[in-house]
Amino acid sequence: MPPKKQPRMDYRQAPDSDDDDIIETKKIVERVAPEEEENTLKVVMNAFRRRSDQPAQVDFEYFPEIERSRLVQNTFLEIRNAALFIWYHHRARECTPDDVQFRLNPPYDTDFEMVKKVVHYLTREGMINYGRFVPKTMRVELIPKEKRPVLVIGAGAAGIAAAMQLIRFGFSVIILEAREKVGGRVQSISCENGFFEAGCDTLRNMSNSPIATLLHQIPVNHVEIDEHAHIFKDGRDSEPKTKLIGGLYKTMRKGLASFSHTKPKRTADGLYKSRQNIYEDMYNMIERNTLVNYHNYAKTNADLSKKREDHARKMKHHRNLALLGERRLQNTPRSDKLQCKSLRVDIRRAMERFHFETKEYEATEAQLTEHLKNRSCKQYMLPDDYRNFNYFLGHEELLAGAQLEKIQFSVNTNELESDGIIVRVEEGLQALFEKMVAEAKIEVRHGANVLEIDTNTENHVRLKIQYPDRTVQMRVPCVVSTIPLGVLKKSLKNDPEAPAFFPRFPRRKAEAIRKMGNGKINKVILEFEKPFWNNNHAVHFGLINKQIPERGLMIAWSSMPGSSIMTTYYVGENSLHDLPDAELVAKAMANLKKIFPDCPEAPKKAYCTRWHTDQFACGTGSFMGLQTEARHFNDIAEPLKCKDSQNRLYFAGEHTSATHYGSLDGAWLSGLRAATRVANDHIGKAMEERKAVPPPIVRLPIVRVPLPPGVNRRVAALRVE
Missing domain, CATH: 3.90.660.10 (Polyamine Oxidase; Chain A, domain 2)
Structure with a gap:
């Protein structure tokens, strides 16, 4: 159903408490619900930032064979596009290989193994089957016990996304959250008249x-x-x-x-030019062009005016010559035929020149009139x-x-x-994440302030965690950190309020954290x-x-x-x-x-x-500062290894998303990406076996039927066929 927009109103008008029709607030349906004209593949692929006729780079990583065969590539694209189309329009339930195969047309519906691989790949990459949907399948093989535990630091959008995906992949997940509520920088705070959004809203x-x-x-x-x-x-x-x-x-x-697609604009000291500088340069160019256009307008106006005056002067001159010739002709004797003929020729030529200059004058006058209709100004925009x-x-x-x-x-x-x-x-953006955590039954330990994160170990990550009443240490095979950028900057400075990392960050990661912009x-x-x-x-x-x-x-x-x-x-x-x-x-x-x-x-x-x-935020989001490079996002997201050369400490958060940094979208997508890397590193990219979820057992209530007097209930039960 298409969304309804609010009627235009004057917000300064106080509400009429007696008018029930106005007081009743109309609920606006989901804007993202697809309209009939939007049910096209192009709209779907734009939503996933993919081209329907071309594989993405990550597609080749999972399916190298599509690069060698055009037929295999076409089959892959048909299956991938069908899966994305199904998920886009039915995001409340799982997209399964059976669903995709049912939608495919011959001959693309014959390779069911390829369909299962594509659905597994899209699920693993967090493009489909994420969030809180109705599952239709369940994992057959369990992950080995020693690889199963994963600790997620932070119950914001990135942490919740990573936890839900990892649980879906078969891991056992615990979230550590320093605050008393989930959401991170999404905070809905109750007050006397309802609630207000203190964070992202x-x-x-x-x-x-x-x-x-x-x-x-x-x-x-x-x-x-x-x-x-x-x-x-x-x-x-x-x-x-x-x-x-x-x-x-x-x-x-x-x-x-x-x-921006031209050569990067940098200052003499190697920094990028700011958007403010570019706006100023462009605005100055517009003002310069406006001034040049005004001077051209004024010059054209002056030229046309001068040209008109010249024609008027010539008209007057030739008119005077014709009048002078008329007077001389009147005073010349008729007998002097040669002189009379010569004067008549001079008069005719003067009149011809007069008529020519008259036409030129009228044409110039028309040009000047038309030119004055398109007036120009000295300034493109007034100060106000x-x-x-x-x-x-x-x-x-x-x-x-x-x-x-x-x-x-x-x-x-x-x-x-x-x-x-x-x-x-309407209920507050934090309610969205609270309901997700509750429905997914994710274990969240509140009041857990992480003091130390140590990867200088053999095959696990050691954490030192401070609770309000105690301090504990934990050792887990894998950790996903969604610590905000501002807190990471404080960790670089050895701030006691920020977690301490052992060993210290690698040079590239430290440089990326230092040069990334932190918004306020x-x-x-x-x-x-x-x-x-x-x-x-x-x-x-x-x-x-x-x-x-x-x-x-x-x-x-x-x-x-x-x-x-x-x-x-x-x-x-x-x-x-x-x-x-x-x-x-x-x-x-x-x-x-x-x-x-x-x-x-x-x-x-x-x-x-x-x-x-704020101790646990130190900012509201990242941005590309004058020193930030595009690779810095990947440098921050790069996992850290333990002594066994295995990736053990992963990083997520909006500051690790090169395309959606500084946004809630970037935080959620980074959590999905981190879960993908954890799964690929510890259980591999191979397709996992799944089976259908068994239907729930419905227990019917026991109904006792009244028996006639004198009939033994046990005997009666035995006789029931």
Whole structure:
């Protein structure tokens, strides 16, 4: 069923408590549910970032034979595409080889062994059969006991994804979580009027997001919002002009994306040029072209005006010559035929030249009139309009978690594109992960602060873990670490609040951690006695700031349906994040006053997040800084070996995803990737044998039938046939 968009409304209008039709909040169905026109292979393959007619590099690793035979390659592509198509449209139940073979057309449905291998490969790589789906098969052979235990550090999106996949592969998994709840940097905190999201709260680009699969599988309600529907400037709605300037911004982004494929732009000291520098260069080029066009316009205007004056002067000259000839002809005797004939010729020639110059004058006049219709200006954008343009740059900073001056410009940089539609979970995004952990029955040990991780051992990883009441040591064959980038940076500095790694990180991994950018996004959450905005629907609006350095300060505001809590976000200099809570709340209320003049002077309660100083986060996500190279993601994700030369310590998290860094999608995908590497290293890539899940045993209730008086129940039971 296609999604329904919210009706356009004025958020500044207070709700009418007597109107039941308005108060009733409409649930928006899943945006990712495929529409009829979307049921095409192209849409499916775009969601998986694959080409339907060409194998990916990882395909050749599992199936080297497809490189040698075109027939085998075509068979593989048909099977792979069919499996992805089935999973895309039925993500709540397992995609099995039988399902895929049933969909295939002859002659591709004859090789059932190939079908089983492809389904195994896609499952192992985390492309299908992940999350909480209805299983149809179960593993036949158990993993050896000594290889079965796996410890996952962190119960965020990456840790939960890795744990669920590893359990699916047959491992025994325990998650260590330092906090009292799962979710990591996804935190839904209860308050008097409901709850608020202290961490990640927004889902974007749901058409190709793995989180969309989880929304198919877990029963949670969510709403869909256009994040650029309402944009305010100096207290007034600035949507029309902002949309116009937004067109320029999108055009510039397309130009930047094309320009990024040229030779990398670096400064004299070897650093990448920042996106801010490139935007400035492009904007200056636009302003220069505007000025050049204006000068060309002015020069053309001057040339046409001069040309028109010349024609007017010549018209006057030839007219005077004709008049002079007429007077001379009148004064010349008729007897002087030669002179009269000569004067008549001069008059005729003067009139011919006069008519010619008249036509040229009229043509030039028409050119000048048409030219004046297409007036040019000296400046492409007025200073006040430049504020609207900086709103989009501030929104880009909000998506990245850092200022554009700190983000590199290169072909490797995630373009942070957003389709403008965001999704919010009504119960809180953390509820999604809590339900997954509960339904999967994953063992999570809360309050477990990892102090030491030692791979300087023979065939296991040693961990030192501090609980609130004790300190223990554990030895496990395999560990998946989802420790955030900011905490890893502190480990490099031997910070006592961060885990200590023994031995120290290899040079390449340490360099990658050091040079990777670490984002800072914080929130100001305001709780009021009652809403002074129309809270019958989800609220999301933008605010255009006056100062360019503050373009990322509280530009986005949001509230859930029926809530009296308003949340705003900010990105900026370190000094901004270190401001006292009272000053941040005062800034937030001052901005609200511009849009809602009747809002209270102060909120009932206020909460300011401090993710950059949180002991277990130290930031909100990674970004490609001016020193970051594309290989750094793989360097951080590279597993560490023990003395037996076996990979034992694996790394996951959004900072290990080169394509989805700094996002919830990247965290989840990195967990799937880490589980794949664990399985491939310790049980091999060979196809595992699976059998059908036996149907559940239904126990019927015992019904006692009343017997006639005097009949023995035991005798009666024996006589029943």
